Amino acid sequence: MDEENKETVVLGAISRGISKFEKISRESNVSPKDLESILKKLENSGLIKVDEKKGWLGTKIEINPTENGYKEFERQLKILQEKWNQLENTYKSGNKQELEQKLKEDKSFLPSMMMFGIIDMMMFSMMFSMIGSTVGSFIPADDMGGTDNNVEDMEGTDMGDDGGFDIDIGF
Incomplete structure (x- = not known):
């Protein structure tokens, strides 16, 4: 994926409410190193804002889109x-x-x-x-975002032979 499309995907993830660095990286399929430079570029362009919130467990960083x-x-x-x-x-x-x-x-x-x-x-x-x-x-x-092909993603899935349909119509 080229740089411009990575920026669009990252901005899209943020616009859809994903505000944590790790989750943005995972959802947008962008490496943390690339994500850091993309976030700086988006922040310098005024498209996102980075907020630091202090809580009981330390500083929490949230990334949110601006109106622009x-x-x-x-x-x-x-x-x-x-x-x-x-x-x-x-x-x-x-x-x-x-x-x-x-x-x-x-x-x-x-x-x-x-x-x-x-x-x-x-x-x-x-x-x-x-x-x-x-x-x-x-x-x-x-x-291809969302198609990681990881076997771990299939944990807990029912690969049964009934296709997932179990309907009792009372006959």
């Missing part, structure tokens, strides 16, 4: 939505070469679109099917 930060995030979301709409329209036109070209041009925006739920995954998979490619060839696995 909210506006900038909304502007970035609108841009991402417009890019997605263009991709959808290109797919619907049936022009395989144009779709492949647009996907390559917007490659760096795809992880952000996934992160913010802009992408319709069914449409997305049909796009890749149309051009005869896979998502992995466009987006590295480490850029």
